Amino acid sequence: MTLYAGVALVAAAVVLFILQPVVKGIHASLDRDDDELTETEARKRVALLALRDVEYDFLAGKLDEQDYRSLKSELTAEALAALEADEASKSGGGSDEALEAEIARLRAGLKSGTPCPACAYTNADGSRFCSACGHALAAAVAG
Numbered sequence: 001m002t003l004y005a006g007v008a009l010v011a012a013a014v015v016l017f018i019l020q021p022v023v024k025g026i027h028a029s030l031d032r033d034d035d036e037l038t039e040t041e042a043r044k045r046v047a048l049l050a051l052r053d054v055e056y057d058f059l060a061g062k063l064d065e066q067d068y069r070s071l072k073s074e075l076t077a078e079a080l081a082a083l084e085a086d087e088a089s090k091s092g093g094g095s096d097e098a099l100e101a102e103i104a105r106l107r108a109g110l111k112s113g114t115p116c117p118a119c120a121y122t123n124a125d126g127s128r129f130c131s132a133c134g135h136a137l138a139a140a141v142a143g
C-alpha cells in the first residue's frame with residue numbers, strides 16, 4: 001500500500017512535470033507563429049487533454065482518489081479560465097476577419113472596376129473620367 005501511494009505520487013508529479021514544458025512550449029511557438037491556434041485555445045486544449053489523462057489514470061488505478069481530486073480541481077480551474085479567456089478574445093478580436101474583408105473588397109473592386117483606355121488605371125465602378133489622367137471612360141458613356 002505504501003508502495004502504491006508512492007507510485008501514485010510519482011505519477012502525479014510526472015504529469016505535472018510533463019505539463020509544464022508543454023504549456024510553455026505551446027506559448028513559445030505561438031509567439032513565433034500564431035495563425036493556427038490562439039494562446040487561449042492552446043491553453044484550453046492542454047487543460048482539457050490533461051483532464052482526460054487524469055480521468056484515465058484514475059480509472060486505470062494509477063492515481064489515488066486524493067490525487068485525482070486535487071489534480072482534477074486544479075485542471076478544471078485552468079480549463080475554465082482558458083475557456084473564459086478564449087471567449088473574451090474571440091468576441092473582442094476579429095481584426096484578421098476585418099482585414100480579410102477589406103482585401104476581398106479591394107480585389108472585387110479591381111475586378112469590377114473600369115480600366116482607363118489611355119493609361120490602364122483601374123477606376124471605381126461608375127466613374128465617368130479616369131482618376132489618374134482624366135480620360136473619358138467608355139463604360140460610363142455606354143452605361
Ligand SMILES: [Zn+2]
Binds near residue numbers: 116121131133
Ligand atoms: Zn487614365
